[in-house]
Amino acid sequence: MEPKPxxxxxxxxGVFKWSGVNDDHLVTLSIDKEETSxxxxxxxxxxxxxxxxxxxxxxxxxxxxxxNTNDDKISFSESHPSNAVGAITDGSFTGTITADLHxxxxxxxxxxxxxxxxxxxxxxxxxxxPPADVLxxxxxxxxxxxxxxxxxxxxxxxxxxxxPSYPGRIAIFQHRVSQRKMETDKGTVLWGxxxxxxxxxxLTNLAPQPAGPFDYPPQYLCLFVWKNHKWTFRQFLxxxxxxxxxxxxxxxSAFLQATRQTGRYDGDYLSWYYxxxxxxxxxxxxxxxxxxxxVGNYLCLTNGYERTSHEEMHSIYAYKDGKKGALLxxxxxxxxxxxxxxxxxxxxGETVTxxxxxxxxxxxxxxxxxxxxxxxxxxxxxxEIKCAGEFDTGYFLELLTxxxxxxxxxxxxxxxxxxxxxxxxxxxxxxxADIVKRFQWPLPQSTPSK
Amino acid sequence: MRRKFFGRRAVLVCLLVCWxxxxxxxxxxxxxxxxxxxxxxxxxxxxxxxxxxxxxxxxGNDHAIWGEIFGDQQIAALVAVDDSLxxxxxxxxxxxxxxxxxxxxxxxRQIVGxxxxxxxxxxxxxxxxxxxxxxxxxxxxxxYVISRLELYPAGDHLSWLCDxxxxxxxxxxxxxxxxxxxxxxxxxxxxxxxxxxxxxxYDVFRFTDHPGELxxxxxxxxxxxxxxxxxxxxxxxxxxxxxxxxxWMKGHSDGQYAVSRHGPGSGxxxxxxxxxxxxxxxxxxxxxxxxxxxxxRLAGLQQNATWAVWDQDEKLxxxxxxxxxxxxxxxxxxxxxxxxxGAVKN
Numbered sequence: 001m002e003p004k005p006x007x008x009x010x011x012x013x014g015v016f017k018w019s020g021v022n023d024d025h026l027v028t029l030s031i032d033k034e035e036t037s038x039x040x041x042x043x044x045x046x047x048x049x050x051x052x053x054x055x056x057x058x059x060x061x062x063x064x065x066x067x068n069t070n071d072d073k074i075s076f077s078e079s080h081p082s083n084a085v086g087a088i089t090d091g092s093f094t095g096t097i098t099a100d101l102h103x104x105x106x107x108x109x110x111x112x113x114x115x116x117x118x119x120x121x122x123x124x125x126x127x128x129x130p131p132a133d134v135l136x137x138x139x140x141x142x143x144x145x146x147x148x149x150x151x152x153x154x155x156x157x158x159x160x161x162x163x164p165s166y167p168g169r170i171a172i173f174q175h176r177v178s179q180r181k182m183e184t185d186k187g188t189v190l191w192g193x194x195x196x197x198x199x200x201x202x203l204t205n206l207a208p209q210p211a212g213p214f215d216y217p218p219q220y221l222c223l224f225v226w227k228n229h230k231w232t233f234r235q236f237l238x239x240x241x242x243x244x245x246x247x248x249x250x251x252x253s254a255f256l257q258a259t260r261q262t263g264r265y266d267g268d269y270l271s272w273y274y275x276x277x278x279x280x281x282x283x284x285x286x287x288x289x290x291x292x293x294x295v296g297n298y299l300c301l302t303n304g305y306e307r308t309s310h311e312e313m314h315s316i317y318a319y320k321d322g323k324k325g326a327l328l329x330x331x332x333x334x335x336x337x338x339x340x341x342x343x344x345x346x347x348x349g350e351t352v353t354x355x356x357x358x359x360x361x362x363x364x365x366x367x368x369x370x371x372x373x374x375x376x377x378x379x380x381x382x383x384e385i386k387c388a389g390e391f392d393t394g395y396f397l398e399l400l401t402x403x404x405x406x407x408x409x410x411x412x413x414x415x416x417x418x419x420x421x422x423x424x425x426x427x428x429x430x431x432x433a434d435i436v437k438r439f440q441w442p443l444p445q446s447t448p449s450k
Numbered sequence: 451m452r453r454k455f456f457g458r459r460a461v462l463v464c465l466l467v468c469w470x471x472x473x474x475x476x477x478x479x480x481x482x483x484x485x486x487x488x489x490x491x492x493x494x495x496x497x498x499x500x501x502x503x504x505x506x507x508x509x510g511n512d513h514a515i516w517g518e519i520f521g522d523q524q525i526a527a528l529v530a531v532d533d534s535l536x537x538x539x540x541x542x543x544x545x546x547x548x549x550x551x552x553x554x555x556x557x558x559r560q561i562v563g564x565x566x567x568x569x570x571x572x573x574x575x576x577x578x579x580x581x582x583x584x585x586x587x588x589x590x591x592x593x594y595v596i597s598r599l600e601l602y603p604a605g606d607h608l609s610w611l612c613d614x615x616x617x618x619x620x621x622x623x624x625x626x627x628x629x630x631x632x633x634x635x636x637x638x639x640x641x642x643x644x645x646x647x648x649x650x651x652y653d654v655f656r657f658t659d660h661p662g663e664l665x666x667x668x669x670x671x672x673x674x675x676x677x678x679x680x681x682x683x684x685x686x687x688x689x690x691x692x693x694x695x696x697x698w699m700k701g702h703s704d705g706q707y708a709v710s711r712h713g714p715g716s717g718x719x720x721x722x723x724x725x726x727x728x729x730x731x732x733x734x735x736x737x738x739x740x741x742x743x744x745x746x747r748l749a750g751l752q753q754n755a756t757w758a759v760w761d762q763d764e765k766l767x768x769x770x771x772x773x774x775x776x777x778x779x780x781x782x783x784x785x786x787x788x789x790x791x792g793a794v795k796n
Contacts, residue, residue: 160497161494161495161496161497161505162493162494162495163493163494163495164493166492166493166494166495167492167555167556180507180509181508181509182494182505182507182508183505183506183507183508184503184504184505184506185503191493
């Protein structure tokens, strides 16, 4: 019998307790994606930790896990913490889930056991469960039709002095980048043939005055179209500002990106693509934390809002025809030197986390470990490398996953340049045979047999 | 002779052709820029008064500010046209500013001059940050165009008055090595002796419709709290004479300052200390509040003037100490003690 799916949008809430330490955290786990096959539910999503002692301190992490409904086992891991201070991701939760998939009881165990363990108990959130915004998550704008009508009317004031037919004819601009922008103390307008060559659009962004230094009032975004010599309201897009337009040669060809800050360190990113059949902007939901950029057939995600940024993260997904595909690799660089590359081993097809830790003694030697599901500590496949030339994480991304380092450049690019063979840098490698084989360059000269 | 004559005539003809070509190129360029200025304001059709607000328009690398910039009902636009030929590889350079007037359509009125079109730092330009702006004096309501609002980039800090009588822009004639700011009846010129981490110097003058006598000149050495004495030349607002004072922080908090009339001290040493000033602040921290206090007591300056803030910009609330005690030089005791003996504390 196929199990009852844990559907997208399912939310669990509960408390995480460190063993022997009075440091409880409220946890909300949300399922954003799931796939069910033969009793196994593979899911991904995100969880939010709120420190009970200091509710201002919270952390959002990506979650990847599996439920086996045959034996009611569940396991999941976390990555990409929004607040790196105190966040530990080198480990996983394992435990049980009830047959009705309503209650999760799991224990946290980690690579470095000296850091302790903890217990998490989650129950399925019901309509009576406090809304997510209690935990500081950003909720969609819930406005009445009357509110939206008022916003549309107010936004029209921003368009009062914009007439695309002046000075004589409707200006269909030669190229979309010739969009125009007008800013006043009431808000901002972006106009031109922003999304299609045949229509003139305007994006209006109201800008209410903040009440204080940490007040972030909503800046409502609307889409208007120039029709019959006047601006006509087409779509309400909610609280979104900091607009960026990007164009591609394939379809969808036009993307709108925006952000919205909701607290001193909180906010999110959102985006739309232009649907040429309906003439509407449609949410992509590509973001899971920070903004994204498209490079050829890859979708790359970066850091979002956080209190202190000590890590630079890139998650690389496959992309085709407007669809976000599988996660191919992720790169996590800490400003203190260590970095990790998660990806699929080109030879074995196994998911591997390559962990690089430069030594503190300025010797230039980097400890390397390959962490796998079977060997989460990487004890069986470790070693040390010393690079003779300059290197960056992009070099190791290319070396280990075959993905181009250009994917880390955070720039929209229609097509990746034709792949060039990797210019190997001299590296001295010691340790396991696999480490030496992967990193050593040039390869040791084989002794001619007599 | 004949050959030589022909030679001279040939040179003359060449010169005429070159001059003519140069004039044509220059005129063509001006015409191109003017057309571009007008194109920047395409689609903008003012409907009625703007009620004191100015709007900014961006079109490619060109920037415009429009509204009632003369303080009357004449709607005008200042358009800074990027002089480079819009190659995406080019950094934006100085831009040429055109004044357009709205007279049932945009009409080019004046080529104003050059402004810096983008903020530059050591290694890059930020085209999203305009390096020129229209600043507003509140009373009498007057608008000024200021170029280069950042202190360190090379180049002149040019400024113009938006003249309501002629509906044109008139160069102010103010010094070009400093950023001007008008607050109430003072104008402050903010400058640095050399690029990089040199102290910022503020010269404050009385201002009616042009800079008058110097009220104060001081530096703020805010770099890592380096142990140096700040030199203040101030016009005593009672005697009208210029006096010099030297101040430096004692310790690492702004609770205690040393005062000297015998600065600046030689070889990096402090000058002889004439008095000690003890501040009782109502809260912790407060960037530059002691400087503000000394300038207020010495020259009667409000801090908007000393922070180089325009009337129109954010209002700063002066941070006042609960009390100030002074020991040492009687003149310092008389000037800096707060509340002053006999004064009723409000």
